[in-house]
Amino acid sequence: MAKLPAKKRPAKVETKSVIRKKLMEAAKTAQKKAYCPYSRYPVGAAVLMDSGRIYTGCNVENASFGLAICAERVAIFKAVSHGEKRVKALCVAAKSAKPCGACRQVIIEFADKDAEMIYLDWQPLEKKEKVTITKAGKLLPHAFDPSEAGL
Numbered sequence: 001m002a003k004l005p006a007k008k009r010p011a012k013v014e015t016k017s018v019i020r021k022k023l024m025e026a027a028k029t030a031q032k033k034a035y036c037p038y039s040r041y042p043v044g045a046a047v048l049m050d051s052g053r054i055y056t057g058c059n060v061e062n063a064s065f066g067l068a069i070c071a072e073r074v075a076i077f078k079a080v081s082h083g084e085k086r087v088k089a090l091c092v093a094a095k096s097a098k099p100c101g102a103c104r105q106v107i108i109e110f111a112d113k114d115a116e117m118i119y120l121d122w123q124p125l126e127k128k129e130k131v132t133i134t135k136a137g138k139l140l141p142h143a144f145d146p147s148e149a150g151l
């Protein structure tokens, strides 16, 4: 079968690419809102829920350091507070972007194993980016699984 020209490809492939771009742009925009006067490490996140809506978050620090919260959890908790329950895809944008262990456990609570995780490693002043894509099921080996615990 001949390869279809770009214009004739199924919309689903194009949509996934468009969604990735939307998530990455939303995460970058959210990163600009980070409140990080102590670490000076701004992080943005964007999460696509199964409703099709995108919610964003940034890290929010506090002088009492233990009260800080990561961008990924802000985005997911915003979505949940709007009645959303399932993560279809998540993007985190920062220098050396990857979710921490606490965020990985929260992501697993709300994401199917095949939900797409996008790490957008970028530094605005250097204008370079590295995109890594993985699946939620690979985030945290031997994660606490509420369904296995009968919860």
Ligand SMILES: [Zn+2]
Pocket (backbone or CB within 6 Å): 070, 071, 072, 073, 099, 100, 101, 102, 103, 104
């Ligand atoms: Zn985190």
